[in-house]
Amino acid sequence: MASSHFLATYNSKVIFCVFVLLWSACEGLIKLPKNVTVPAVFAFGDSIVDQGNNNDMPTVARANFMPYGKDFEGGVSTGRFGNGKTPPDMLAEELGITELIPAYLDPNLKLEDLKKGVSFASGGCGYDPETAKLVSAISLSDQVKLFKEYIGKLKAAVGEAETHYILTNSFYMVVAGSDDLINTYFPLGLQLVYNLNSYSDLMVSSASSFIQEIYKLGARRIAVFSLPPVGCVPSQRTLAGGGYRMCVEKYNRAAQLVNSKLSSECKSLAKKLPKSRVVYIDIYEPLLDLIQRPQNYGFEVADRGCCGTGLIEVIILCNKFSETCPDDTKYVFWDSYHPSEKAYKVLLNQVIQKYVNSFF
Template sequence: MVVKAVFAFGDSIVDQGSNNYVATIVKCNFPPYGKDFNGGMPTGRFSNGKTPPDFIVEELGIKDFVPAYLDPNLKIEDLKTGVSFASGGCGYDPLTATIVSAIPLSTQLNQFKEYIGKLEGLVGEEEANDILKNSLFLVVAGSDDLANTYFTAGVRLKKDVNSYTDLMVAKASEFVQELYNLGARKFGIFGVPPIGCVPSQRTLAGGPHRVCSEEYNEAAQLANTKLSTEIDSLSKKLAHSKLVFLDIYNPLLDLIVNPQKYGFEEVDKGCCGTGKIEVTILCNKFSGTCEDDTKYLFWDSYHPTEKGYKILVDQVLNKYVNQFF
């Protein structure tokens, strides 16, 4: 069984450069981002190097990188093997993208419809359907809903965390069903990471010692429990679908709790600047970077290093890849 293409939707973990082409503050198409990517190119990937979609297509033997759909230099060939529609700052909650002017999931879906039209023009309707049916659809969102919209911006605080996570999961479910209706069949839906332990959230919510925020982590676990249950029920409902909930919470937490096992020395701050708060425009050519990013789990205060991503992707693929077939 061959995976023909990989598509990504959601947030900055799988944004391959979409935000370069929209008016948002959530950008990273400047140094030191991308310093280890393809000879040191800032591409709009939120890391020093490759990100999960790149490692996934590489491991599946499809190609070396997943480009952003919005890239004006997109090659025709890439339409057949997968692109990313994801946008840093996006969430399941439509408000999340609005706050930072990122591309919401509804627009990502419209771009996917436009993409299908282009693919059909290229290979014909039958082959296009076949490609979609045998592709892997990655959906990664939820961190920004909790970290940015719920806890930091506070715009949804009229809701308690229980009803807010219900809203997130209802929107996630709607989105997956829309993709299914457009021809997607194999879904890898990433859970929310332990957001209370990422460096910026330790700084904002972890007190003077910058410990992991239990409150944030509990919210992430609650969202994951609900999302996992919803995905199970959807997979029974949607004929010929393979929907797999990918737990990222526990593998990332293990990297944070047992860094030496993986060769990391720093897990509570990023490599960029002080590592405590710098992310996107605050991590720039004036920030300075750590001496050896392979010893750091986090590149900036919110996103893992290439090495961190590689370890996580390897673990996720080893654990789940057989469930897609």
């Protein structure tokens, strides 16, 4: 009997380990080169990497209420714009730094959090300064101010030398641009002021200035994420995709134009800024493939979100009165704008496999 119990326990452990290996390479830790360390992860940009900075802001772009955070530890609505963990959390975990990256404005922030990284991002922010103003979000220029404030706190706590070490060896995520197109340029009729070529130039010029600002403050490993296929997110399909809710191709073409310029600018900055690793990260094609072929990744639904009807519910429209789908792991999108935790995992795994060596 004891032998049978041992075998049953052993077999179950083997099966579990095989599953973990297949899903996350036994915790999925990124194997860093010898003598290379990454002490922290920092995030700047919009709601994709906002960990709760908007919670106490006078803005509609908040997510600190149910059902946001439904699958988070303890089912807590932290202000993350999703059902669970988000890309900064996942990257920090893959690097073996920590399980969660907090918002810099979290009132419960501790010294250990400061040393392992924080997010300065704000839902509703864009490269165009006017985008943040529309929803009273924290602009990129104000996120830089918060970063400077953070550096001051870190120096006071751990000294100049360790602060320099943390800043120059950490990972920096820059995620913005989507809100510029679908909250500012197209709905506000800016086509009358800028043609798309000139507006995309404005966006990329702003992105370049921002990257150079954080470089001056110590950032070296900077991952600049492309715009996604914004015309295929559920809310835009509902609002501008016609009766059949097709992907809005003019929105996607606009995103591709910005991406081509952003990619070129990142290459230029990587050459211009000494000892930098400014890497353009394409998530447009991986997410589009997820949307077009969800079954290849274990999903069933890609044209609507899990929250409510999934057609339009996002931020305050996705609330405690909104029913949610029975199984959000079958959905590419959590609400009508933000991917689900599972989709983030799939995308991040692809990004790591393709780009991680570019930073060392």
